[in-house]
Amino acid sequence: MNDTVANQQRNTIAEQLANSGVSRRRFLQFCAALVAAAPAGLALTGQASASQVARSVGRSIRPYVIWLHLQDCTGCTESLLHASQPDVASLIFDLISLDYHETLMAASGHQAESVLEHAVAANRGNFILVVEGAIPTTDQASYMKIAGKPALDVLRHIGSQAALLIAIGSCSSWGGIAAASPNPSNAVGVSEILKDKAVISLPGCPPNPYTFLSVVLEYAAMHRLPALDAINRPKFAYDRLIHEDCPRRGHFDAGRFASIYGDEGHRQGWCLYKLGCKGPVTHAACSTRHFNDVPNAWPIGIGAPCIGCTEKSAAFQIPLFQVVDIHSITPPEALPSVELPVQKSQTAAALVVGAIAGAAATAAAVAVRRLPGRDKPAESEDLEELEKLGALEPKDTDRDSEPR
Ligand code: SF4
Numbered sequence: 001m002n003d004t005v006a007n008q009q010r011n012t013i014a015e016q017l018a019n020s021g022v023s024r025r026r027f028l029q030f031c032a033a034l035v036a037a038a039p040a041g042l043a044l045t046g047q048a049s050a051s052q053v054a055r056s057v058g059r060s061i062r063p064y065v066i067w068l069h070l071q072d073c074t075g076c077t078e079s080l081l082h083a084s085q086p087d088v089a090s091l092i093f094d095l096i097s098l099d100y101h102e103t104l105m106a107a108s109g110h111q112a113e114s115v116l117e118h119a120v121a122a123n124r125g126n127f128i129l130v131v132e133g134a135i136p137t138t139d140q141a142s143y144m145k146i147a148g149k150p151a152l153d154v155l156r157h158i159g160s161q162a163a164l165l166i167a168i169g170s171c172s173s174w175g176g177i178a179a180a181s182p183n184p185s186n187a188v189g190v191s192e193i194l195k196d197k198a199v200i201s202l203p204g205c206p207p208n209p210y211t212f213l214s215v216v217l218e219y220a221a222m223h224r225l226p227a228l229d230a231i232n233r234p235k236f237a238y239d240r241l242i243h244e245d246c247p248r249r250g251h252f253d254a255g256r257f258a259s260i261y262g263d264e265g266h267r268q269g270w271c272l273y274k275l276g277c278k279g280p281v282t283h284a285a286c287s288t289r290h291f292n293d294v295p296n297a298w299p300i301g302i303g304a305p306c307i308g309c310t311e312k313s314a315a316f317q318i319p320l321f322q323v324v325d326i327h328s329i330t331p332p333e334a335l336p337s338v339e340l341p342v343q344k345s346q347t348a349a350a351l352v353v354g355a356i357a358g359a360a361a362t363a364a365a366v367a368v369r370r371l372p373g374r375d376k377p378a379e380s381e382d383l384e385e386l387e388k389l390g391a392l393e394p395k396d397t398d399r400d401s402e403p404r
Contacts, residue, residue, distance in 0.1 A: 011062065013061075013062050013094065013095055014058030016062055017091075020094050022094060027058075027091070028050050031050040031057065034213065034217070041227055042236055043222040043224060044057070044214070044218045044221050056221040057217055060217070060220040060221040062220070064099055064123045066100045066130070067100060067129075068100075070134060070135055071133045071143075071187055072171050073177075074103055074132070075205065076168045077101070079291065079292070080092065092209075095213070095216075096128075099123070100112075100115055116158075124161050125163055128219070129158060129162035129164070130212075131159075131167050131190045133169070133172055134175045134176055135151055135155055135172075135188055137152060137188055144185075156194070159194045164198075166199070166216075167190040167200065167203075168207060170203040170315055172190050173203040174201075175189055177205070177315075198232070200215060201231060201232045203311075204286075204309055208237065208291060214226070214234075214237075215234055233310070237289075238283045240285070241279065241280060242284055242306055243279040243282075246287045248270065248271045249271075251269070258271065258274065259275075266303060272303070272306075273305075273323060276319070276322055276324075277305035278314045278315075279306040281313075281327070282308040286306070287300065
């Protein structure tokens with residue numbers, strides 16, 4: 001944490017970035033990535049360029065954030081911190097004022113408790129509470145305690161004073177892995193405890209860090225929340241099935257499946273449906289927004305089936321290798337239809353046709369990433385455009401480290 005706790009002067013994000021020596025170019029790169037990651041459904045990024053987002057964000061007061069760890073593995077925090085570009089990871093802590101975070105703060109014991117009390121008192125009704133982890137409720141909620149108090153009581157006490165609640169990860173959204181059958185601690189999500197408060201759910205194991213940042217910055221810069229679906233997930237990140245935009249979708253449509261790990265189909269990058277992939281029932285943006293700024297860094301991208309971690313009815317409820325029912329076998333409009341499969345009776349000609357159709361569909365599946373409304377300029381294109389407009393310093397690597 002860069003600066004903690006109560007009584008600090010409220011400064012804007014631009015002022016904080018300048019104080020921290022973050023260059024304008026670095027900040028614009030981050031904003032371009034934000035636009036690319038959350039292109040639709042947000043007032044902040046919906047129709048905006050990176051420079052417009054930078055202006056809106058820069059003028060905003062840094063939102064105060066208190067982050068509680070309950071019954072969790074800390075994976076959501078790890079995902080946020082492990083951006084492949086260290087600059088982005090460090091930038092995050094200039095964009096938000098992270099006043100309490102047990103994993104990251106130096107304080108511990110009584111000192112940490114004092115920090116929490118001061119952070120809540122100084123920003124009562126004005127802070128964002130992020131909760132990572134489930135809440136055990138059985139046996140007087142005694143399965144998890146913080147400073148001798150049940151986590152359930154800590155959440156009730158702090159949550160009642162927050163301006164906005166964000167349940168980050170599947171565990172805080174509905175219990176996640178802690179609530180897997182037989183759920184011995186009767187773990188539940190935040191919305192089950194704070195029923196009279198609006199809770200934004202960002203399920204995922206872990207969720208994409210850009211989704212979290214987009215929600216927080218929308219709130220800070222635009223004073224509004226993104227459109228939510230029926231279970232309070234932001235639509236911009238959870239409105240489509242993974243199966244719809246999956247780069248292996250062409251193989252699914254052509255009937256080409258990996259049957260066991262390491263077989264020919266698996267080595268060739270074919271569809272993982274028969275290995276238990278839950279992509280056809282899972283709403284998430286993993287297939288188009290990968291993790292840690294690394295291309296293909298997501299489960300299906302590295303050959304592992306989707307486990308459905310953003311769906312309460314799938315993750316940790318359906319066995320990993322059990323196949324799910326397909327409710328919609330129609331390829332998205334952006335994909336060409338293909339004739340299905342051809343198993344034992346395949347002829348050489350059918351194989352050739354299938355291969356061509358599958359390749360076309362796979363290419364189209366990649367192209368679907370640039371559906372109307374989602375096709376913001378890529379980061380480098382956006383930066384070039386900004387440079388042409390004179391909005392950036394010249395491309396001089398010596399100057400990249402200069403403060404703004
Ligand atoms: Fe991709 Fe899984 Fe759908 Fe196959 S079943 S296309 S691997 S999401």
